[in-house]
Amino acid sequence: MAVYALTGFSLVSLLSFGYLSWDWMKPSLVADVAMDPMEKSLPPTFTRPPHIIFILTDDQGYHDIGYHGSDIQTPTLDKLAAEGVKLENYYIQPICTPSRSQLITGRYQIHTGLQHSIIRPRQPNCLPLDQVTLPQKLQEAGYSTHMVGKWHLGFYKKECLPTRRGFDTFLGSLTGNVDYYTYDNCDGPGVCGYDLHEGEDVAWDQSGKYSTFLYAQRVSKILASHSPKEPIFIYVAFQAVHTPLQSPKEYIYRYRSMGNVARRKYAAMVTCMDEAVKNITWALKKYGYYDNSVIVFSTDNGGQTFSGGSNWPLRGRKGTYWEGGVRGIGFVHSPLIKRKRRTSWALVHITDWYPTLVSLAGGNLSNVQGLDGYDVWPAISEGKESPRTEILHNIDPLYNHAKHGSLEDGFGIWNTAVQASIRVGDWKLLTGDPGYSDWIPPQTLTNFPGSWWNLERLTDGLRKSVWLFNITADPYERYDLSEQRPDVVRTLLMRLVHYNRTAIPVRYPAENPRAHPDFNGGAWGPWASEEDGEEWEGGREPLKNRNKKKKKKCKICKLRSFFRKLNTRLMSNRI
Numbered sequence: 273m274a275v276y277a278l279t280g281f282s283l284v285s286l287l288s289f290g291y292l293s294w295d296w297m298k299p300s301l302v303a304d305v306a307m308d309p310m311e312k313s314l315p316p317t318f319t320r321p322p323h324i325i326f327i328l329t330d331d332q333g334y335h336d337i338g339y340h341g342s343d344i345q346t347p348t349l350d351k352l353a354a355e356g357v358k359l360e361n362y363y364i365q366p367i368c369t370p371s372r373s374q375l376i377t378g379r380y381q382i383h384t385g386l387q388h389s390i391i392r393p394r395q396p397n398c399l400p401l402d403q404v405t406l407p408q409k410l411q412e413a414g415y416s417t418h419m420v421g422k423w424h425l426g427f428y429k430k431e432c433l434p435t436r437r438g439f440d441t442f443l444g445s446l447t448g449n450v451d452y453y454t455y456d457n458c459d460g461p462g463v464c465g466y467d468l469h470e471g472e473d474v475a476w477d478q479s480g481k482y483s484t485f486l487y488a489q490r491v492s493k494i495l496a497s498h499s500p501k502e503p504i505f506i507y508v509a510f511q512a513v514h515t516p517l518q519s520p521k522e523y524i525y526r527y528r529s530m531g532n533v534a535r536r537k538y539a540a541m542v543t544c545m546d547e548a549v550k551n552i553t554w555a556l557k558k559y560g561y562y563d564n565s566v567i568v569f570s571t572d573n574g575g576q577t578f579s580g581g582s583n584w585p586l587r588g589r590k591g592t593y594w595e596g597g598v599r600g601i602g603f604v605h606s607p608l609i610k611r612k613r614r615t616s617w618a619l620v621h622i623t624d625w626y627p628t629l630v631s632l633a634g635g636n637l638s639n640v641q642g643l644d645g646y647d648v649w650p651a652i653s654e655g656k657e658s659p660r661t662e663i664l665h666n667i668d669p670l671y672n673h674a675k676h677g678s679l680e681d682g683f684g685i686w687n688t689a690v691q692a693s694i695r696v697g698d699w700k701l702l703t704g705d706p707g708y709s710d711w712i713p714p715q716t717l718t719n720f721p722g723s724w725w726n727l728e729r730l731t732d733g734l735r736k737s738v739w740l741f742n743i744t745a746d747p748y749e750r751y752d753l754s755e756q757r758p759d760v761v762r763t764l765l766m767r768l769v770h771y772n773r774t775a776i777p778v779r780y781p782a783e784n785p786r787a788h789p790d791f792n793g794g795a796w797g798p799w800a801s802e803e804d805g806e807e808w809e810g811g812r813e814p815l816k817n818r819n820k821k822k823k824k825k826c827k828i829c830k831l832r833s834f835f836r837k838l839n840t841r842l843m844s845n846r847i
Contacts, residue, residue: 321413321503321633322608323565325491325552326625328375328507329545329601330368330422330514331590333575335582335714336542337601342582343714344539345526348550349603352567356605357652358615363663363695364573364622366590366597366707368424368448370666371572371622372509376425376437377403378626378645380664382771385779388670391426393447393459393796394783398426399437404640406626407438410505413635416440418494420487421509424448428787429800435471443470443490445483445511447796452483452511452518457796465789467796474795482520483511484541488548492555500560503633508552512545515579519544535714538580566606566632568625573597582714587749592707593665593693595749609653618651618658628652664771665693670778674704677737686765688737694767698744701754701764703737711748740764 336342338350339358365371369390370381376399381387384400391397399405407417419439426432427446434442445467450457455468455478468475478486491508498504523540530536549569556562574597575581576590588594602620623645630637631647644664650656668691677689682703686692691704740754740761754761786799 318608318632320564321415322606323500323503323556323561324410324415324505324629324633325556325565325567326375326505326507326629327549327552327567327569328372328421328509329569329571330509330511331573331576331579331581332513332542332545332571332601333577333581333583333589334571334586334596334599334601335584336513336538336575340601343530344542346542346546348546348553349569352549352553352569352605353603355613356567356603357609357612359602359604359618359620359652360615361617362570362600362602362620363598363665364571364600364602365666366573366592368422368572372423372425373399374621374623374644375570375625376405376407378406378623378640378643379403380623380644380771381666382664382775383642383644385776387666387775388668388778388780390448391424392783393457394463394785394787395426396428396781396784396787396800397779398428398432400779401431405438406629407505407507409438409626409630409635409637409640410633411438411440413503413630413633415503415505415633416498417505417507418442419507419509420444420490420494421483421507422448422511422514423509427796427798428784429802430472430798431802433472433798439507441471441494443468443475443478444487444509445469449514449516450483450511451516453480455479455483463788465792465796466794469797474793474797476795482518482544484544484548487511488551491552495555495559495561498559500564504561505629505633510545510548512548513538513541513581515576517541517580532580534578534580535582536580563607566604566608566629568602568604568629570602570622570625571600574599577712582712584712584714585748587709587711588706589708589710589712592709593691593702594706594709595743595747596712597707598665598693599747604652611653611655614655616652616655618648618656619660619663620648620651620658621645621660621663624648624660662694662696662767664768665695667692667768667772667775668704668778670780672705674737676735677704681737682765683762685762685769692768694764694771695743696764696767698742699760699764700741700743700749701761701768702739703765703768705737706739 334340336344338346339353365374367390369386373384373386377384410417417439418441419434421444423434423444423446430436446469447457447467450467455466456464457467458464468478487508487510491506494506517534517537519537519540523544524537527536527539556565574583574590583589583596586596586599588596590597626645627637627643627647628649632649646659648658651658671691673689677687679687681688688703693702738754738761739752740757741749789796792799
């Protein structure tokens with residue numbers, strides 16, 4: 273096989289840095305702490321429902337945590353993970369809305385109609401209103417429920433808002449991407465609005481506060497005002513470390529030696545988030561919650577490598593079905609775990625948190641039909657075998673069909689042009705176009721060229737529509753076995769056919785001009801009336817009219833955003 277030389281960098285030098293020699297099956301680079309034998313013989317017991325803190329980070333790459341050998345400092349997360357259970361066979365979804373919807377409902381995307389892309393700000397779409405959510409089930413079990421952070425599950429009418437879907441309180445953003453200080457979000461030229469909400473009202477007074485700090489402070493305030501004798505569920509969905517790459521200067525200074533500017537800013541944001549988690553943990557202890565608490569930490573999708581993230585040594589990035597897009601960072605920290613301080617290789621998926629947490633809370637799951645998740649607490653706490661043996665990563669019939677896929681290539685039972693992915697046991701199958709397929713080393717150099725890593729994508733990858741990997745033996749997805757094992761390919765295609773028969777139609781409506789923030793006082797928020805049906809999509813203006821409005825309002829929007837950012841920076845300099 274030909275080896276293409278890197279500009280100023282060779283494959284030999286990559287090997288010398290250890291980039292291609294890291295053994296997946298070896299213990300993590302930050303060693304697990306040895307278990308105290310007394311803890312195993314005297315396990316804590318559940319005397320009352322535990323307090324549940326679920327922390328979700330945004331776009332944090334698989335490599336971007338200390339115990340995965342990262343150059344980014346995450347001492348709090350490393351300590352919590354080392355003292356708890358690290359989940360090293362843990363899967364999420366490749367983009368924002370799908371992961372959040374599956375966490376909140378315990379169901380695959382194909383069973384909520386959200387199997388394509390994300391919910392965009394101007395779409396009349398949201399998490400289906402007939403779904404009973406995780407916080408609603410915890411409310412039934414007597415929990416106080418609170419959400420802090422990014423929602424991104426739709427808001428076109430009030431019934432879609434977090435406070436209507438099971439949360440007693442909410443402070444955060446409704447869309448998927450806001451400025452960390454000004455909370456502005458532009459969904460295209462001239463379509464800009466403010467997006468920070470307190471309950472169902474716009475939180476104008478909070479502008480200028482860095483979101484990572486703001487959210488951690490809100491969690492502390494909730495804990496201070498609540499009684500630890502009563503069970504509480506707090507869902508902390510940090511905006512960090514999604515773009516825009518913004519961080520207080522003192523955190524960036526720590527990484528001044530990093531040549532890659534995006535990586536430098538990104539690293540600062542990760543460390544800042546790590547300190548926010550430290551403050552939340554401290555509040556749990558200060559206010560008397562910690563001894564009866566369960567802290568779950570999860571990423572929402574793979575890191576975006578063009579924005580400083582790293583999924584090394586995994587293949588792919590955010591938005592792809594390669595391991596770099598769907599294998600997540602996850603751990604559980606709790607005094608209630610029976611077998612602490614270990615690494616678990618039990619198969620776990622983000623849908624599993626719904627039944628797991630409801631069961632921990634003493635809730636009733638008998639009246640919830642069609643869950644795709646499993647109760648994995650025995651696997652996490654006691655080291656038992658996971659009840660999960662397979663994961664449907666997704667079936668997206670709307671994604672661009674692969675040019676070289678066909679029904680014939682799928683043994684006459686599956687059109688391999690359709691983007692889909694599934695894991696069954698040790699085997700993982702991908703069909704259609706799985707997305708950007710490179711292996712991208714950590715961005716330790718300025719403008720790392722990466723030409724060799726493009727080789728597979730630029731040659732064989734463009735002529736294929738089926739891939740098969742033994743993901744246990746080959747977690748880096750280097751050796752495609754689809755031609756050697758057609759029997760396994762056929763078996764997994766049959767599983768895709770099975771799941772596809774249970775799928776509901778895709779919900780991806782056209783954007784509606786009524787969603788423009790200018791019609792809502794300059795802020796993003798619900799625009800459809802309560803009388804509008806759930807399937808209401810409204811009309812779209814002619815393209816020419818929309819473009820005219822955008823051109824007229826673009827300058828005003830940019831000026832407003834400029835002065836808000838300028839004011840924030842002046843305030844930051846004073847502090």
